[in-house]
Amino acid sequence: MRKNTHACYYSDYLQLDKLLGAQAMESEKHGHPAHDEMLFIVTHQAYELWFKQLLHELRSVMALMGDPVLDDRALATIVHRLKRFTVIQKLINEQISVLETMSPQDFLEFRDYLVPASGFQSVQFKELEIRLGLRRSQRTEADRQFFYSRLNEADRTYLLALEQQETLTCQLDRWLSRLPLLKFEGFAFWEHYRRGAQDMLDSDEAIIRQTFEGDSLTSQLDELDGTRARFQALFDDSHYQRLLAEGQLSLSHDAMMSALFINLYRDEPLFQLPFQLLTSLMEIDELFTAWRYRHVLMVQRMLGSKIGTGGSSGSDYLRRNTEANRLFRDLYAISTYLLPKHALPVLPDKVKKRLGFSLGGD
Numbered sequence: 001m002r003k004n005t006h007a008c009y010y011s012d013y014l015q016l017d018k019l020l021g022a023q024a025m026e027s028e029k030h031g032h033p034a035h036d037e038m039l040f041i042v043t044h045q046a047y048e049l050w051f052k053q054l055l056h057e058l059r060s061v062m063a064l065m066g067d068p069v070l071d072d073r074a075l076a077t078i079v080h081r082l083k084r085f086t087v088i089q090k091l092i093n094e095q096i097s098v099l100e101t102m103s104p105q106d107f108l109e110f111r112d113y114l115v116p117a118s119g120f121q122s123v124q125f126k127e128l129e130i131r132l133g134l135r136r137s138q139r140t141e142a143d144r145q146f147f148y149s150r151l152n153e154a155d156r157t158y159l160l161a162l163e164q165q166e167t168l169t170c171q172l173d174r175w176l177s178r179l180p181l182l183k184f185e186g187f188a189f190w191e192h193y194r195r196g197a198q199d200m201l202d203s204d205e206a207i208i209r210q211t212f213e214g215d216s217l218t219s220q221l222d223e224l225d226g227t228r229a230r231f232q233a234l235f236d237d238s239h240y241q242r243l244l245a246e247g248q249l250s251l252s253h254d255a256m257m258s259a260l261f262i263n264l265y266r267d268e269p270l271f272q273l274p275f276q277l278l279t280s281l282m283e284i285d286e287l288f289t290a291w292r293y294r295h296v297l298m299v300q301r302m303l304g305s306k307i308g309t310g311g312s313s314g315s316d317y318l319r320r321n322t323e324a325n326r327l328f329r330d331l332y333a334i335s336t337y338l339l340p341k342h343a344l345p346v347l348p349d350k351v352k353k354r355l356g357f358s359l360g361g362d
């Protein structure tokens, strides 16, 4: 590091003149200052600053994930930064409580001045969605329309270009697909696993038959058939491809099998970091979804069934987006395919050795 030659001063370093001079209240401009508009502006600005930090972490993670040979040190950095990402998410989810100290009536003191601005013009929020892997085809019709009609030309062009770039979900798929986990010479892992799965489903069926009768029995057995079919897709590529085409899954078949393998044998030393990576991504999705739900509840409290300043139906629109805009759905699907540890095929010593560390020597 080069020696510091000029005295660094707190407010210059943080450019506080710009930061603290950027709270211009619309209500004041209109000659009717509304006390709570300051809270509204500061809360949104704090969100945008944290979005900036989240994007900083995400871009750096994606620069590392894009490497065709990802070594364990890079993986450790990725996991560390994604962990930080989730801690920030928890913090900003809690910020909603602060804004909720504004009463719905006090909001009305300045709300009309904001039309037609709205949160869906937050480019950083959309950028996070897109980079993480939210596809345009997945968005609700209304979300898709507003995306194009409510943004200015520069923002729209920026986000459209971003949609053409690689996403974290694509990178995850490529990384999982190239892991050499599925090829063990002389060890038919998936054959063993398939038998284990069969035994588990047969045992589930026996329990259902013992416990239920009549219509309940029929509907429980139907549900179980659905689960059997989902297992079938794991072993039958054309079935799997059909689910992909229908949009029920988005991870490629190889990637799904690797992710499953990591989850099944997450105690193996070599899988510690890959397992943490998959877990962090699920947590990111959960925390995003939790924010969306909190936001919907706040919107209901503030607006009842009024339409939004941006022209959407308000809380109904946001509730629909909450379920549509899930990010790593397939990682949750893995839980369908988990078997208890005792039912798993025992890995041959040769494979176990490859998956272990040998700090204590061989």
Ligand code: HEM
Pocket: 043, 044, 047, 048, 099, 107, 117, 118, 119, 120, 121, 122, 125, 143, 295, 298, 299, 302, 303, 307, 308, 309, 310, 311, 312, 313, 314, 315, 317, 318, 321
């Ligand atoms: C009084 C508090 C708030 C109310 C009543 C509110 C209301 C709304 C409404 C009604 C929408 C739908 C678009 C529209 O028609 O206007 C929306 C979208 C959105 N708001 Fe808020 N909002 C509030 C606070 C916040 C805060 C603090 C943030 C943080 C950045 C935020 C971020 C967003 C985002 C990102 C969207 C787009 C979501 C999507 O399209 O899926 N909102 N908000």
Ligand SMILES: N[C@@H](CC(=O)c1ccccc1NC=O)C(=O)O
Pocket: 044, 111, 114, 117, 118, 119, 120, 303, 307, 308, 309, 310
């Ligand atoms: N859409 C909100 C207004 C609102 O919350 C808002 C307005 C301008 C800039 C950001 C906003 N925050 C989130 O949507 C409403 O309909 O009341």
